Amino acid sequence: MLIKSRANDNKSSISPEDLLKDIHKGYIAMSTMAPAADGKVTGLLAATFTPFTAQGEVNLSVIGPYVDYLTEKQGIKGIFVNGTTGESMSLSVAERKLLAEAWCQRAKGRMDNVIIHAGCMSLKDSQDLARHAADIGADGIAVISPSFFKPRTAESLRKFLQEVASAAPALPFYYYQIPSLTGVNVPVRDVIEDIEKLIPSFRGVKFSGSDLLDLGQCVSYSQPRWSILYGVDEQLLAGLAMGANGAVGSTYNYIGRYVNQLISAFETGDLIRARTIQFKIQELLGYAIKLGFDLGVNKQLMAKVSGLFLGPPRLPVMPCSPAHAQLIAEKYHGIFV
Numbered sequence: 552m553l554i555k556s557r558a559n560d561n562k563s564s565i566s567p568e569d570l571l572k573d574i575h576k577g578y579i580a581m582s583t584m585a586p587a588a589d590g591k592v593t594g595l596l597a598a599t600f601t602p603f604t605a606q607g608e609v610n611l612s613v614i615g616p617y618v619d620y621l622t623e624k625q626g627i628k629g630i631f632v633n634g635t636t637g638e639s640m641s642l643s644v645a646e647r648k649l650l651a652e653a654w655c656q657r658a659k660g661r662m663d664n665v666i667i668h669a670g671c672m673s674l675k676d677s678q679d680l681a682r683h684a685a686d687i688g689a690d691g692i693a694v695i696s697p698s699f700f701k702p703r704t705a706e707s708l709r710k711f712l713q714e715v716a717s718a719a720p721a722l723p724f725y726y727y728q729i730p731s732l733t734g735v736n737v738p739v740r741d742v743i744e745d746i747e748k749l750i751p752s753f754r755g756v757k758f759s760g761s762d763l764l765d766l767g768q769c770v771s772y773s774q775p776r777w778s779i780l781y782g783v784d785e786q787l788l789a790g791l792a793m794g795a796n797g798a799v800g801s802t803y804n805y806i807g808r809y810v811n812q813l814i815s816a817f818e819t820g821d822l823i824r825a826r827t828i829q830f831k832i833q834e835l836l837g838y839a840i841k842l843g844f845d846l847g848v849n850k851q852l853m854a855k856v857s858g859l860f861l862g863p864p865r866l867p868v869m870p871c872s873p874a875h876a877q878l879i880a881e882k883y884h885g886i887f888v
């Protein structure tokens with residue numbers, strides 16, 4: 552499908568040389584999403600929720616069954632730990648280390664990729680978590696921009712990222728952009744300009760914004776070893792069309808297997824099918840957003856769908872009432888039968 556659409560742009564048939572060039576440029580989705588032998592991250596990663604006890608303490612005992620659920624029931628082969636969904640910014644550094652370790656241990660041999668989010672308000676804490684991720688054998692680290700004192704320029708943000716990455720120089724490094732939560736709106740394309748000169752371990756971006764101009768410019772600038780991972784689940788198909796190599800999201804915890812079908816449909820050029828699945832996801836999330844959808848609701852929905860005990864979210868995020876979660880779970884089961 553993509554070969555055709557490109558061929559329509561400027562020529563009627565495509566030579567093997569041009570085909571190869573297109574593969575390198577990322578025009579051909581199949582090559583970008585196929586399992587990568589070079590360690591490049593592709594496909595779906597679930598951004599994990601952090602299990603708490605009913606009293607709000609980190610509950611490591613759920614992590615084993617959680618990995619079972621993701622691999623066996625959702626076809627998920629990659630996880631993104633201690634991110635937004637994992638409530639990282641509400642956890643202590645010590646808790647984040649315990650969680651990172653447990654996820655790495657439990658996912659060993661079962662997941663292709665375990666990326667640990669190491670971003671904090673404090674550079675020192677971020678470096679500590681980056682070093683720790685390297686020690687425990689994570690496959691990569693991602694770092695979000697500080698958001699209390701916000702970097703005002705790409706330059707200051709790049710310096711911050713460089714300092715964190717230098718604490719774990721051997722570990723693939725991803726910049727995690729999520730402007731709706733950080734309030735940092737520096738275009739990602741500016742952040743990644745010549746970034747390998749500053750961060751030799753740089754391997755890509757987790758792009759959780761809806762600015763498709765910026766996303767497209769990141770994809771077209773992306774280097775062969777990099778992965779541009781899209782993070783707005785409601786509009787993943789748009790991200791794929793723009794050339795994202797994979798996706799990281801909270802909803803892939805409970806709709807991963809349908810989203811894998813969306814990706815396959817996209818890869819084989821069946822846009823109608825890909826859209827049908829995307830529209831179902833939009834129906835679910837549109838409904839949830841109308842009722843009020845935040846991390847507390849999302850966590851409870853995952854608990855209901857998976858049967859895992861995830862506990863409440865941590866304050867200031869409020870727990871979701873059982874009735875509220877029940878309505879959304881019913882909608883889920885009505886849509887994804």
Ligand SMILES: CC(=O)N[C@H](C=O)[C@@H](O)[C@H](O)[C@H](O)CO
Nearest residue numbers: 635759782783784785800801802
């Ligand atoms: C703001 C936020 O949490 N974004 C997540 C990832 O980045 C997404 O996975 C969303 O949770 C998802 O798109 C549902 O809105």
Ligand SMILES: CC(=O)C(=O)O
Nearest residue numbers: 598634635636800801
């Ligand atoms: C959704 C996501 O990527 C995160 O939880 O960080």
